[in-house]
Amino acid sequence: MQRVCVIGLGYIGLPTAAVFATHGYHVIGVDTNQDVVQRVTAGDTNIKEPGLRTLVGAAVNSRNLAAASAVPEADVFIIAVPTPIGADHRADLSYVLAASKAVAGRLSRGNLVVLESTVPPGTTEGSVRQILEGSGLQVGRDFMLAHCPERVLPGRILHELMQNDRIVGGVTPESAEAARGLYARVVEGRILVTDATTAEVVKLAENTYRDVNIALANELARVCMRLGIDAGEVIDLANHHPRVGLLRPGPGVGGHCIGVDPWFLIQAAPEETPLMQAARRINDDQPRLVLEMIRAMLGSAPSSAVAVLGVAYKANVDDVRESPALAVIDGLRRRGVEVRACDTHVPGTRFALLPLEEAVAGADLAVILTDHDAFKDLSPLRLAALMRRKQILDTRRCITPSVWRAAGFTVAVLGSGRDGVPAAPIAPAP
Numbered sequence: 201m202q203r204v205c206v207i208g209l210g211y212i213g214l215p216t217a218a219v220f221a222t223h224g225y226h227v228i229g230v231d232t233n234q235d236v237v238q239r240v241t242a243g244d245t246n247i248k249e250p251g252l253r254t255l256v257g258a259a260v261n262s263r264n265l266a267a268a269s270a271v272p273e274a275d276v277f278i279i280a281v282p283t284p285i286g287a288d289h290r291a292d293l294s295y296v297l298a299a300s301k302a303v304a305g306r307l308s309r310g311n312l313v314v315l316e317s318t319v320p321p322g323t324t325e326g327s328v329r330q331i332l333e334g335s336g337l338q339v340g341r342d343f344m345l346a347h348c349p350e351r352v353l354p355g356r357i358l359h360e361l362m363q364n365d366r367i368v369g370g371v372t373p374e375s376a377e378a379a380r381g382l383y384a385r386v387v388e389g390r391i392l393v394t395d396a397t398t399a400e401v402v403k404l405a406e407n408t409y410r411d412v413n414i415a416l417a418n419e420l421a422r423v424c425m426r427l428g429i430d431a432g433e434v435i436d437l438a439n440h441h442p443r444v445g446l447l448r449p450g451p452g453v454g455g456h457c458i459g460v461d462p463w464f465l466i467q468a469a470p471e472e473t474p475l476m477q478a479a480r481r482i483n484d485d486q487p488r489l490v491l492e493m494i495r496a497m498l499g500s501a502p503s504s505a506v507a508v509l510g511v512a513y514k515a516n517v518d519d520v521r522e523s524p525a526l527a528v529i530d531g532l533r534r535r536g537v538e539v540r541a542c543d544t545h546v547p548g549t550r551f552a553l554l555p556l557e558e559a560v561a562g563a564d565l566a567v568i569l570t571d572h573d574a575f576k577d578l579s580p581l582r583l584a585a586l587m588r589r590k591q592i593l594d595t596r597r598c599i600t601p602s603v604w605r606a607a608g609f610t611v612a613v614l615g616s617g618r619d620g621v622p623a624a625p626i627a628p629a630p
């Protein structure tokens with residue numbers, strides 16, 4: 201049985217390790233965090249992803265998945281560590297480079313190394329290859345090296361890991377073939393072969409496409425609020441066209457991918473990417489638009505309390521990384537507004553989260569920032585009985601405004617200028 205070492209047991213690495221371990225590979229997962237190693241060794245995880253805990257438990261029980269804190273010898277090394285961006289918007293490759301060094305120390309003839317982490321163009325053929333060849337072995341002759349970007353959607357990771365088509369980019373053609381053979385056992389979608397740099401750019405292009413499309417929706421939201429019409433309706437109707445697929449406006453783009461990856465392309469060609477840079481600016485400005493809408497709704501009341509409904513970056517996940525809700529909460533606190541946040545998925549110990557009833561009790565305004573299923577069933581009568589002022593701002597299209605207005609609420613919906621709401625004079629995005 202081939203020994204696969206997966207480096208990084210996070211949102212991507214752990215599901216990958218568990219899926220490989222249940223498809224005929226012997227897998228050792230490596231993480232620098234001792235707590236993660238202990239949990240996985242016990243067949244457990246605190247990553248909330250449908251089906252993951254059961255799969256990790258089954259894989260550990262079958263003895264095909266184990267966890268360790270140091271990289272062992274193996275036949276295949278899969279690097280799945282984070283690539284955050286720094287304050288200068290440049291990729292921080294320190295985890296990728298450290299993992300590559302650890303692999304270089306264990307590399308032997310016949311090995312395959314796969315980089316799954318999202319990286320700026322040229323990283324696999326450049327620094328990763330250089331570090332691995334520092335072992336004295338040569339790529340294509342002694343070992344194989346490929347970039348196979350992860351492209352799975354949080355909330356659907358296990359399904360997409362197996363069902364999505366997979367891009368395999370080899371540093372050499374033999375490397376691509378070796379990587380294709382590795383994934384063929386677990387992937388039911390097609391495996392599409394290319395070179396490593398093309399594979400890197402494919403991944404970045406996918407997330408940039410989504411970022412630009414969301415920026416267009418957010419810009420349309422501003423236009424429609426100014427025109428006194430509803431961007432939601434415009435988008436729904438436009439999407440009936442067979443060649444139009446507009447995404448949705450919202451409080452901003454969160455998560456560790458879509459707001460980050462375009463910067464890796466921008467970094468590679470700053471002068472060639474004005475559209476990508478504009479999309480980033482527009483999406484990053486959405487929390488400010490939400491704050492402006494809140495300010496207009498609160499008016500000049502001396503001390504106000506706002507119930508924030510949803511802190512996670514998107515619906516039905518517990519992940520708050522880069523969540524636009526954090527920027528909104530920060531902005532409110534800086535203005536001296538009392539914030540009471542509630543999230544049905546994020547653990548309550550974080551951000552002093554409150555149960556729904558406590559968050560809305562005595563509040564002057566409720567703001568929906570995440571479209572968790574639970575917020576789609578909110579009862580206006582229940583909230584009306586608890587709040588100091590009956591006001592709600594929906595940035596995610598969770599509620600039916602007419603129902604809430606009938607219950608006596610002042611309602612604002614991000615992107616809608618209907619019913620006398622532009623709630624705020626909208627300053628243009630910078």
Ligand code: SAJ
Nearest residue numbers: 350351352353406407447448450453454455457458513514
């Ligand atoms: N969002 C909107 N409007 C929309 C869609 C999304 O404002 O119409 C916001 C969300 O609320 C969220 C952010 O964008 O804050 C990103 O959410 P998402 O669901 O679009 O994407 P992620 O970041 O969870 O996952 C993406 C996926 N990429 C694509 O769909 C092209 C996933 O397949 C990638 O694997 C993942 O990035 C990654 O790891 O790169």
